[in-house]
Amino acid sequence: MVFLFSRIKGMLYLLFLPCFCSAPPPLRFSVFLDPSNMAYLRWDHDEQEMMSFELQVCTTGWVAFGFSPHGDLPGSDIVTGGVFPNGSIYFCDYHVVDEEDDSQDYQLLSVTENETSTTMLFKRHLWTCDPNDLDITVDTARLVTAFGPDDTVQFFKGQRFSKSLFLMRYRLPGGPSGDSSVSFLFQFAVPVEETKYACTFIPLPMVKQKHHIYKFEPVITPHNISLVHHILVYACGNASVLPTGVDDCYGANPDFALCSQVLVGWAVGGESYQFPDEAAISIGTPWDPQYIRLEIHYSNFDLLPGLINSSGVRLYYTPELRKYDVGVLQTGIFAFPVHFIPPGMSGMLVPDLHVFACLLHTHLPGRGVKAPQYRNGKQLGIICEDSKYNFRLQEIRDMKEILVIKPGDEILVECNFQTLDRSGITFGGPSTMNEMCLAFLFYYPHNNISSCMGYPDILYIGGMVNGKDNENEMFAVEAVMAIDFVDWDNETVKIAETAAKEAEQVVMIKTINELQRNETGLIRDISIPEQAACHNISGHLSVSGPRATANLRLTAAGTSGSSTAKETASLPLLSLTQLVFAWLILASEYGK
Structure with a gap:
């Protein structure tokens, strides 16, 4: 009883x-x-x-x-x-x-x-x-x-x-026996800057036969956990000519931005991750990468001097092969000023992709991410989503069931942002104070596609929010600057959101060898699946028996400091591409 x-x-x-x-x-x-x-x-x-x-x-x-x-x-x-x-x-x-x-x-x-x-x-x-x-x-x-x-x-x-x-x-990781591991680390003097991306190129283990990387985990310098924002490992094409040393990933030397196919990734709040029993990352064959680019994003918000960091990632590999080779497809919105959030708001022929996990990524204003899938213009479902996204808990999440993406399918990445605490516009960019909207899809079997990202027609959006004739020629950088000077209110926010959704989307598909093909697309409506019946x-429960005489008292008063939830404005945009030229011009204009 x-x-x-x-x-x-x-x-x-x-x-x-x-x-x-x-x-x-x-x-x-x-x-x-x-x-x-x-x-x-x-x-x-x-x-x-x-x-x-x-x-x-x-x-x-x-x-x-x-x-x-x-x-x-x-x-x-x-x-x-x-x-x-x-x-x-x-x-x-x-x-x-x-x-x-x-x-x-x-x-x-x-x-x-x-x-x-x-x-x-x-x-x-x-x-x-x-x-x-x-x-x-x-x-x-x-x-x-x-x-x-x-x-x-x-x-x-x-x-x-x-x-x-x-x-x-949905699953607990298993593990093969007789495994080996390798740690990719580098020592770096973190500058007194709010954001810094540091990169270096490291060879993968030399193995005489094919092996599988079945697990990876972050290696963070003790007491520096709040300093490291994310760690990414990119696979390099074997024809790449790579630089030596450690440098700014996206600075004056463009060679340190080579290699764009994500191999594994970690972000704030994440832990180790082990691939499912049927798939892992291949190394050791002539077709596998021999080098990786290790990228670490540091966020020195407090501008502390004299910080030395030696973080990185540890990979576990084994000769006990699994059935499939893993690949990672990067999708989302390009992290440059073609992606913007107003203040004060709440293909190529490839085999079927069998998606088994995903990693969602935004920066501080992010409040929700979802990635629906479409086939022949009809929404099939949502690949992955988190409507209560927390910047400090970014981890790879397994699917309940394997999801199949076929050639010709469309993937839309939509993010919800809240900028009630900001007085100026938030542009997409590498800094933690900039914004991103990304979804990394872990799949098998591996193919040569590294990313499928896009951006909206910024000239159309700029014309709509500024009330100008869209047919007037305007450079992209001018459109971005015009958006930055908009007097943002509820009406202009709604105009910008509508324009971003209506604008033609340029979709860029890139391979591990940095080959690129551009296509056009559009943002489709997202239907919300019906929720299962409640219980x-x-x-x-039925009450019977004598009244208890014990003292059970609830003190639920004193709710000072509680916050009222504010409505978050939604700005749905599709994937990503490179407008580095516009970004550099914009930065130089503001730096004068």
């Missing part, structure tokens, strides 16, 4: 729930929720759209866990539980605005306590029918955890933590 406490309409009752259950299956995924490793979460989900959680916290008092719209307690959907000194247990679903939630949608499996910690095992459906519950989706989840020293629940007086986490994971379990 399981004893469950639940407070309904201000009263605390003891629930008697018969338990006819065997031991639950082990939970596959786990993480510490706080820097001091006080709270440990294990979780898993099943085909019945049910997610199970096990929370272990170093306390013998109350514990709480749940979901937050923005990472703060106000507005959170949480559960609390614990064990009273007499051995009885309590558990309740709360909404941290109205105290207890009238709809109890979390199911308790057990609450246990020992001399040092409390463990709470419970589950809930991904989509409940309670408007106070936040859905569990493929978006980034903002988790909140809190606990106290005794059994008086006081959210705003206990210890609290917030963590962004991707919950909808209402609240009515399954």
